[in-house]
Amino acid sequence: MTQDEEEARPGMAHGMEQNAKADQTDFLRHLFVPVYMPAILFATGEGALIPVVPLTATALGANVATAGIISGLLMIGVVIGDMPAGIIVARWGETFAMRLSAIVAIVSAVICWRAPNLAMLAVGVLMIGIASAAFNLARHTFLTVWTPLWYRARAMSLLGGTTRVGYFVGPFLASPVIAFAGSRSVYWLHVVACITVLIVLWVIPDPEQMLSKNKAAAESHNKNTPSTATASPAPAVSQSPSVDTSTKSGKNADASNGADGDAAQQPTRHRLPIVTYFPVLIRMGTAAGILQAMRASRQVILPLWGVQLNVSESHIALIMGIAGAVDLSLFYTSGQIMDRFGRRWAAVPVLVGISISHLLLPFALSEWSYIVVAILFSMANGLGSGIVMTLGSDLAARYAHDDMPGFLSGWRVFSDSGSAFGPLAISAMTAISSLAGAAVLMGCCGLVGAFMMQRYIPRLVGK
Numbered sequence: 001m002t003q004d005e006e007e008a009r010p011g012m013a014h015g016m017e018q019n020a021k022a023d024q025t026d027f028l029r030h031l032f033v034p035v036y037m038p039a040i041l042f043a044t045g046e047g048a049l050i051p052v053v054p055l056t057a058t059a060l061g062a063n064v065a066t067a068g069i070i071s072g073l074l075m076i077g078v079v080i081g082d083m084p085a086g087i088i089v090a091r092w093g094e095t096f097a098m099r100l101s102a103i104v105a106i107v108s109a110v111i112c113w114r115a116p117n118l119a120m121l122a123v124g125v126l127m128i129g130i131a132s133a134a135f136n137l138a139r140h141t142f143l144t145v146w147t148p149l150w151y152r153a154r155a156m157s158l159l160g161g162t163t164r165v166g167y168f169v170g171p172f173l174a175s176p177v178i179a180f181a182g183s184r185s186v187y188w189l190h191v192v193a194c195i196t197v198l199i200v201l202w203v204i205p206d207p208e209q210m211l212s213k214n215k216a217a218a219e220s221h222n223k224n225t226p227s228t229a230t231a232s233p234a235p236a237v238s239q240s241p242s243v244d245t246s247t248k249s250g251k252n253a254d255a256s257n258g259a260d261g262d263a264a265q266q267p268t269r270h271r272l273p274i275v276t277y278f279p280v281l282i283r284m285g286t287a288a289g290i291l292q293a294m295r296a297s298r299q300v301i302l303p304l305w306g307v308q309l310n311v312s313e314s315h316i317a318l319i320m321g322i323a324g325a326v327d328l329s330l331f332y333t334s335g336q337i338m339d340r341f342g343r344r345w346a347a348v349p350v351l352v353g354i355s356i357s358h359l360l361l362p363f364a365l366s367e368w369s370y371i372v373v374a375i376l377f378s379m380a381n382g383l384g385s386g387i388v389m390t391l392g393s394d395l396a397a398r399y400a401h402d403d404m405p406g407f408l409s410g411w412r413v414f415s416d417s418g419s420a421f422g423p424l425a426i427s428a429m430t431a432i433s434s435l436a437g438a439a440v441l442m443g444c445c446g447l448v449g450a451f452m453m454q455r456y457i458p459r460l461v462g463k
Contacts, residue, residue: 034207036162038197039139043166045193048174052186060118070122075420077129085134086409094138095206101135102194113187141405144393157335157386164328273406280399283456285414288388290449292415294354296422297442298377311367319371323378330382343461346387347453353380355446362436388415394461
């Protein structure tokens, strides 16, 4: 080989690698319809009915406390559904799980629409939560398996953004429906959204099969080329000690040897994934649960603080809408930060920001200061879009490359439990002390979570 050829070779390899990344980015853009559109549709239907559930409960004779409990059954259903969802995804695949979730959600929405009493409404809301758990886990697992590591955080932030879009748009669609047809008719928005999801999944090619074919073609092409970069998307390859190249839900994975195999040694398998991966989940999962609890608590404490300041209901709704728009506008920035600088640079600042916002809330004694704190909450939360899913994907690729659905189901039990616990914690602490005391205590909990993220992300995630 001549000196000129040796000098040109690194540049050629770099160029092929850049072309591969450009091709994969373009491919992910083309996956908007099969991957992200169903998530937007499902979240829009769910976002439309969430404000209606307490109205339906009140109409059926529930008091405020009972209506709150029934509304909370949605998140309880999500927690209950996480583990069975992992089994379904592992056994039958992501697409099947999405279809089943859409069907269950349709039946559940009809039950809520026809509910003659509170017990039937509670069953319907709980089933919607279980369907949501399976749907979200299917999307999370799919992107974990197939998204390249260098793009993973941006892909997850986009997935988190789809939920934000749906929850932002859903109430706006529900408002005219309530005005013209009554609050119960809003459940049909979720039915229509889920039927549309089924149509999309039926019309488009199965992305799992398509990507499996691309992987086979890429492997065949690699045998005849000196470069290791692939122009066709293949399952995500972790740069951590365990490398995932599964073709469906973590099945049939081929693990390559890493530089530090002991760091990601596969644990003894138990029947329950949450037991198998408990040493990892109890540390990172607890930190993720604290983050989700902080996020959920802000949705409760901000309106309550506005009421305490005697801000009008219309102004509270407007302020929450503006804060939601700020949150929505930042979701992709989170992924860029995580992919470029590492996971800690999103997780720790987000928890610190939300914690400081909680600690500042007792000092918001006017409507303008209340608006400032609400925007600070949203800026901090928006910069963490997809962080919990990204960390779960990183850990699944490292510690459970052949059991990703199982690991992610356990991961989501921890994180979703935080979402369910947050509002309850605000209620309990307010009853014991005051709303200001609850804000301070939650802020301190968030700082503990930030310390855990700072401590465990380098040790367990590796970046």
